Amino acid sequence: SAVISQKPSRDICQRGTSLTIQCQVDSQVTMMFWYRQQPGQSLTLIATANQGSEATYESGFVIDKFPISRPNLTFSTLTVSNMSPEDSSIYLCSALTGSSYNEQFFGPGTRLTVL
Amino acid sequence: AQSVTQPDIHITVSEGASLELRCNYSYGATPYLFWYVQSPGQGLQLLLKYFSGDTLVQGIKGFEAEFKRSQSSFNLRKPSVHWSDAAEYFCAVGARGNNDMRFGAGTRLTVKP
Numbered sequence: 704s705a706v707i708s709q710k711p712s713r714d715i716c717q718r719g720t721s722l723t724i725q726c727q728v729d730s731q732v733t734m735m736f737w738y739r740q741q742p743g744q745s746l747t748l749i750a751t752a753n754q755g756s757e758a759t760y761e762s763g764f765v766i767d768k769f770p771i772s773r774p775n776l777t778f779s780t781l782t783v784s785n786m787s788p789e790d791s792s793i794y795l796c797s798a799l800t801g802s803s804y805n806e807q808f809f810g811p812g813t814r815l816t817v818l
Numbered sequence: 819a820q821s822v823t824q825p826d827i828h829i830t831v832s833e834g835a836s837l838e839l840r841c842n843y844s845y846g847a848t849p850y851l852f853w854y855v856q857s858p859g860q861g862l863q864l865l866l867k868y869f870s871g872d873t874l875v876q877g878i879k880g881f882e883a884e885f886k887r888s889q890s891s892f893n894l895r896k897p898s899v900h901w902s903d904a905a906e907y908f909c910a911v912g913a914r915g916n917n918d919m920r921f922g923a924g925t926r927l928t929v930k931p
Binding site: 707744745746748795797806807808809810811812814 | 850852854859860861862863864867908918919921922923924
């Protein structure tokens with residue numbers, strides 16, 4: 704298993720600014736993912752964070768808006784750039800360990816409100 | 819690509835009553851199946867998972883789920899609901915051979931005293 708922490712847990716931001724969310728895993732993991740959960744909605748995969756290379760983005764998400772870093776096997780960041788109220792969501796980090804048969808472990812999420 | 823349908827958006831049950839949350843999936847082969855629970859303001863916690871073998875799987879907090887290939891279903895059950903079970907429940911399907919996971923829309927469970 705893996706224990707995942709995220710910082711910040713919540714934030715209120717102004718339109719046009721950017722916020723970087725950090726995700727820390729307590730052990731080395733093979734893959735890390737970033738999801739968005741809009742109010743009252745299910746989870747939508749934003750991208751897969753690849754260690755040592757550019758993230759792989761899902762349809763509808765672009766690097767300029769959601770730049771992602773993964774400098775090592777336990778840490779990743781997601782930046783929400785040039786924010787608008789439509790970006791108000793919960794952002795969740797998850798990780799996949801090598802032995803977990805596609806079982807993803809989730810962080811507690813970052814609740815973002817954009818005014 | 820795989821997909822998941824949770825037909826019930828909101829379910830209300832009385833405390834002590836039994837519970838069944840429905841999940842139907844679409845996938846061309848045998849999938850990996852998961853149920854997650856999300857309490858208000860929290861992240862997702864894994865309740866149980868199915869990869870292969872026994873089609874009735876036991877999870878945490880007294881939950882169980884049954885994989886029925888003929889019905890493409892993976893319904894979650896609990897014989898007696900507790901007030902603390904009030905939360906959002908998500909069914910998810912993963913594909914063998916890749917790391918893609920798709921989530922259902924979720925079912926919100928309300929527990930009446």
